[in-house]
Amino acid sequence: xxxxxxxxxxxxxxxxxxxxxxxxxxxxxxxxxxxxxxxxxxxxxxxxxxxxxxxxxxxxxxxxxxxxxxxxxxxxxxxxxxxxxxxxxxxxxxxxxxxxxxxxxxxxxxxxxxxxxxxxxxxxxxxxxxxxxxxxxxxxxxxxxxxxxxxxxxxxxxxxxxxxxxxxxxxxxxxxxxxxxxxxxxxxxxxxxxxxxxxxxxxxxxxxxxxxxxxxxxxxxxxxxxxxxxxxxxxxxxxxxxxxxxxxxxxxxxxxxxxxxxxxxxxxxxxxxxxxxxxxxxxxxxxxxxxxxxxxxxxxxxxxxxxxxxxxxxxxxxxxxxxxxxxxxxxxxxxxxxxxxxxxxxxxxxxxxxxxxxxxxxxxxxxxxxxxxxxxxxxxxxxxxxxxxxxxxxxxxxxxxxxxxxxxxxxxxxxxxxxxxxxxxxxxxxxxxxxxxxxxxxxxxxxxxxxxxxxxxxxxxxxxxxxxxxxxxxxxxxxxxxxxxxxxxxxxxxxx
Numbered sequence: 001x002x003x004x005x006x007x008x009x010x011x012x013x014x015x016x017x018x019x020x021x022x023x024x025x026x027x028x029x030x031x032x033x034x035x036x037x038x039x040x041x042x043x044x045x046x047x048x049x050x051x052x053x054x055x056x057x058x059x060x061x062x063x064x065x066x067x068x069x070x071x072x073x074x075x076x077x078x079x080x081x082x083x084x085x086x087x088x089x090x091x092x093x094x095x096x097x098x099x100x101x102x103x104x105x106x107x108x109x110x111x112x113x114x115x116x117x118x119x120x121x122x123x124x125x126x127x128x129x130x131x132x133x134x135x136x137x138x139x140x141x142x143x144x145x146x147x148x149x150x151x152x153x154x155x156x157x158x159x160x161x162x163x164x165x166x167x168x169x170x171x172x173x174x175x176x177x178x179x180x181x182x183x184x185x186x187x188x189x190x191x192x193x194x195x196x197x198x199x200x201x202x203x204x205x206x207x208x209x210x211x212x213x214x215x216x217x218x219x220x221x222x223x224x225x226x227x228x229x230x231x232x233x234x235x236x237x238x239x240x241x242x243x244x245x246x247x248x249x250x251x252x253x254x255x256x257x258x259x260x261x262x263x264x265x266x267x268x269x270x271x272x273x274x275x276x277x278x279x280x281x282x283x284x285x286x287x288x289x290x291x292x293x294x295x296x297x298x299x300x301x302x303x304x305x306x307x308x309x310x311x312x313x314x315x316x317x318x319x320x321x322x323x324x325x326x327x328x329x330x331x332x333x334x335x336x337x338x339x340x341x342x343x344x345x346x347x348x349x350x351x352x353x354x355x356x357x358x359x360x361x362x363x364x365x366x367x368x369x370x371x372x373x374x375x376x377x378x379x380x381x382x383x384x385x386x387x388x389x390x391x392x393x394x395x396x397x398x399x400x401x402x403x404x405x406x407x408x409x410x411x412x413x414x415x416x417x418x419x420x421x422x423x424x425x426x427x428x429x430x431x432x433x434x435x436x437x438x439x440x441x442x443x444x445x446x447x448x449x450x451x452x453x454x455x456x457x458x459x460x461x462x463x464x465x466x467x468x469x470x471x472x473x474x475x476x477x478x479x480x481x482x483x484x485x486x487x488x489x490x491x492x493x494x495x496x
Contacts, residue, residue, distance in 0.1 A: 006059035009052065013073035013102035016111070017184070020209055023202060024190070025077040030067025030099055031120025031130065033177065035164025038062045039456055040141060042158050045181060049106050049114075049158070056159070065159040065179045067099070067119035074101045078122035082196055083189035083256030084306060086290055091196045093189060093256050094124025097132060100185060111213060113185050114158065117178040131167045134176035135447045138459060140267040141178060142446070146438045146466035147264055152242050154264040155182040174451060183263050186210055188307045189256035195310035203310055210260045225314040229329050233304050235262025237333060240300045241340035244293075245348060246434070247273040247376035251283040253291045253299045255306050272437045274482040276369040276376040297341075301333040348380050349411065350387055350429050352418050361414060368407050372398030375482050380433040384426040387415070434469035436476075438462065441483030
């Protein structure tokens with residue numbers, strides 16, 4: 001007698017992308033997983049999406065998250081997009097190992113994509129197997145949830161499963177599938193795909209859809225498509241400034257990894273800095289440092305210029321005039337970015353007011369940190385202790401003290417110009433300067449335990465602390481400490 005199929009959880013899908021953008025995707029089904037096992041379920045996110053956690057935490061939920069069964073109302077599809085990858089243009093990329101199951105409206109009334117990542121071949125796989133190793137699945141889950149807790153706009157993970165199968169990379173590795181949730185998966189590369197084919201009408205349809213979904217105010221502008229570019233520019237400037245303020249390095253800022261919504265997407269060769277150094281690169285494939293920490297603001301402008309190019313036919317019938325108008329918007333990116341970054345850094349060092357010399361003060365701290373090989377996260381966290389009268393932990397982060405001692409005198413004089421009580425100022429600083437980030441050595445330990453020994457406890461312990469990044473937890477002090485210094489550079493690898 002055959003065992004009955006497990007009951008499937010219910011998703012209230014309302015799939016506008018497939019309904020409104022025919023020609024922008026290919027319908028496709030996931031490959032079956034041999035012996036799927038649910039390793040991690042994001043209960044809080046499930047509730048936010050209006051889903052029942054209990055129904056997801058079942059064999060039926062595992063069947064959905066592994067791609068073995070599509071739930072009622074799903075419309076699995078692979079989206080088409082192109083992209084500049086490390087500066088070189090690929091006219092056809094697309095979802096080579098991901099499938100959009102559909103969209104739901106969350107409890108806040110926001111439309112959210114639910115996507116499987118690592119679910120097998122699609123027409124865009126370009127010879128690949130479309131699968132994911134378990135390590136990258138768990139990395140994306142962990143880093144995405146840490147970024148969310150840090151207040152960074154980001155895609156998030158609803159579930160992670162192991163497939164019971166082996167994927168072949170440099171070595172055989174256990175396979176996994178991530179269920180990813182996003183405001184949408186529309187990218188700069190989505191526009192490039194159709195612009196590269198001279199299909200201005202589909203670019204227009206895609207822009208109209210993105211305006212309606214993400215940037216509704218643009219619809220009422222004199223030129224909606226110009227207002228759309230400005231809105232995306234503003235969202236991305238705010239996002240990258242947030243990355244920079246927490247020492248995050250994306251690692252692969254290709255145009256196919258830049259969302260129209262302003263969310264962080266694709267946590268492949270990403271990492272957080274320990275010691276501050278603007279030229280820090282973690283990605284094993286970024287051999288020239290294109291996406292180094294200090295280059296991220298410039299790459300932001302480069303990527304948005306590529307989006308602007310796709311909109312030329314929509315801006316003005318006169319191509320030269322259209323380029324002039326779009327260039328005016330792109331030229332504002334450094335000013336937009338700097339405004340967000342300076343505001344964030346003022347808050348990080350405890351300033352409540354603005355002065356013209358604040359940029360020099362912030363730059364002076366970064367210079368001292370670089371000279372002293374100081375830990376990025378702990379310096380800002382320990383500034384609050386200095387406000388409370390104890391600068392010893394802060395000074396302990398610096399291998400060379402003269403620069404930080406000089407800076408502290410200038411900083412204290414600047415704070416004295418504001419009327420703020422020390423404890424209140426320090427408390428406010430502690431609410432924006434984390435004590436816990438996904439430290440690289442802890443991430444690697446957690447992934448190794450899960451992948452090599454099927455032990456999820458280190459992963460869950462790390463996830464617990466980075467989900468509360470501003471709250472010091474007794475007994476978890478080791479999670480706040482950087483790893484041992486080594487002459488070997490830390491490297492991360494693309495999830496494919």
